Amino acid sequence: MNIKRTYIRIIDSFYWLIRKHRSDDGIFTHKLDRFFLETYDIHKFISRFFRELFTKPFEFREFIRQSYEVGVRSIPLITLTGFVIGVVFTRQSRPPLVEFGAASWLPSLIGIAFVRALGPLVTALISSGKVGSHIGAELASMKVTEQIDAMDVSAVNPYKFLVVTRVAATTIMIPLLMLYCTFVGMLGSFMNVHQNELTSFVTFFESAFAQVSFLDVSAAVFKSILYGFTIGIVACYRGFNATNGTQGVGRAANRAVVFSMFLIFAEELLIVQITHWIAAF
């Protein structure tokens, strides 16, 4: 396989670099070795997702079940966090704006903040904690109790049944949750603004969305799709590759959350840069 050869070549050149600078290649090269092997594994895991997503059959019922699990079950938590962040963010932003006599800008500020950053990020982080740990632990416990092997030997593809459905569910539901979170957050913000500045509902949302461009909204949706995919695939990868019994289940759930949060921040930085580029044209 071509990809494997490329990986091996990269690994080799890294080793060459290391040997040049270090005489003893003990634990360090061992760790590096593991890192590259894992990168290769993840690569395989992800490409398998796209391969199996488009080959029949699609486990539609399991997909619906997982979408319900990811989407509907997260609504209470997203409602609470979105609303609270809306209220708190508005309260905290008011004093500096009032100082400059710009309290009327508050709705626009909120609109931009929620659509561009808060909505997608809050949804992704909350979901990676709630959904990511759930999927990670669930698949890991199936792995260590040999349920995944049992599917395999009964001639059912466990990747298709477990991974494809879950990743598809997070990829579709997290953007929807993001839109909902943004809405609830702005509702919270409106309550606060209404209380203090007596702004009407229509006026608030009109000025909130006045500054929000099509690019902002599409970037937010695109980001959320990516975050959803990241959360699902990382959690499934960790669960599917769990080892060491019960201990491994906890570790898989934990790593699923930590690693997907890390990736979400990295992706956020990257996308902010890219959107700035696009906006500059």
Place this chain on the structure above:
Amino acid sequence: MKKEDQQSALKETVITIRGLHKSFGGLPVLQGIDLDLFKGENFVVLGRSGSGKSVLIKIIAGLLKPDAGTVNVLGQHVDLLNDKELQSLRLRLGFIFQSSALYDSMTIRENLEFSMVRNFKTLSAKEVDHAVYEVLDAVGLKDKINAMPADLSGGQVKRIGIARTLILHPEIMLYDEPTAGLDPITCTEIIELINEVKTRFNTSSIIITHDLTCAKETGDRIAMLQDGHFTRLGNFGEVFDTDDIRIKRFFDYNFIK
């Protein structure tokens, strides 16, 4: 040619293993296994914990890849099959995990029909239903159809694990320690079930165990797995007719002297 040899030469083999080797990260587990499973026989593999019994049947089912040697199951080389071929071969194998590995988020009915509805899409709901009741009847647990695995006792879990594979009418059954962790009465029931499955479903089986009662009651031939290969092979009496201290200990513990 002795009479027995002539007989075995006439018998059809369903599994043939030659020179099987497998190690994990430098630790050798299987070192030259040769095995013939004849059609319609129960073949028992005895061995201590960690001797590689589970590894052996996992290789037969294609869950692990051998390092060296050939594994021929129902006329096909397991390690040379592509995904699709392996899948259709696996439909002809029944694998009973030591832990039974029931899908704990599904009901018993869903556990039983899981593979069937996915591999035989043309079956009607009625036919699937019929198959579910047939195997539940075979293991004597018709009333548990809507229970969850967590609500079953150890022996019942084992039975459902066996029923889940029987529903596909496999030609070969691979039992991984079917009586481990069960009380003596339940053990006897499972042993009876294993023998019943053999006659009722006409299967050939490999039964892995360290329970000598199970070996004696179910096994047509018995092999002793030690140091990565079969050190003894024959019927129950032949295997234990030896001065090897390790085999004697095995025997003494099981049949209190």
